[in-house]
Amino acid sequence: MILVDANNTETGTMEKLEAHRQGKLHRAISVFICNTKGEWLLQRRALDKYHTAGLWSNTCCSHPYPGESSKDAATRRLKEEMGITTKLTELFGFLYKASLENEITEHEYDEVFFGITNDLPNINRNEVMDWRYITFHQLEQELEQDKDQFTVWFQKIFRKVHRNVENLIK
Numbered sequence: 001m002i003l004v005d006a007n008n009t010e011t012g013t014m015e016k017l018e019a020h021r022q023g024k025l026h027r028a029i030s031v032f033i034c035n036t037k038g039e040w041l042l043q044r045r046a047l048d049k050y051h052t053a054g055l056w057s058n059t060c061c062s063h064p065y066p067g068e069s070s071k072d073a074a075t076r077r078l079k080e081e082m083g084i085t086t087k088l089t090e091l092f093g094f095l096y097k098a099s100l101e102n103e104i105t106e107h108e109y110d111e112v113f114f115g116i117t118n119d120l121p122n123i124n125r126n127e128v129m130d131w132r133y134i135t136f137h138q139l140e141q142e143l144e145q146d147k148d149q150f151t152v153w154f155q156k157i158f159r160k161v162h163r164n165v166e167n168l169i170k
Helices: 017-020 070-082 136-149 152-165
Strands: 002-004 010-013 026-034 038-045 061-062 089-100 102-114 126-134
Touching: 017 102, 026 070, 026 152, 038 070, 038 136, 061 070, 070 102, 070 126, 089 152, 126 136, 126 152, 136 152
Parallel strands: 026 102
Antiparallel strands: 002 010, 002 026, 026 038, 026 061, 038 126, 089 102
16 A cells, blocks of 8 residues: 555555554545435445444545556446446545554545446445445434444545535535
């Protein structure tokens, strides 16, 4: 995976699990998809993921390969995880650090992408155990009632994503 500094400038590479164990700052991507009704496409992470297994999250997320652009990684992972291809727009980047289970630390500069499609997922069961469409209002209610059913990065950015795309999905 690509190690970066706080400005998202590459500083080197490291094996993915080792970077997470050491809490090294690295580049990540998060993709959010809505349909034309304005519903958000969420995925529930597979149970054998080494962190945040079984939690609900944005449509897909991952890390670019060395030499791969973040937009290309977002397009690739959307296809690999959800079986969807659509035009993606970069919204923003943000930095976060969170301690997770299994002595894992997510320390990421996360570049966030957004797309609109009515295509239904054809999920990769190695990555995703379930999916659903949900309105933003329903999502806010679920997060207020039980935020622990969602990944930490999703909790940190879902409102900012909504502010950035609400005019695009009306």
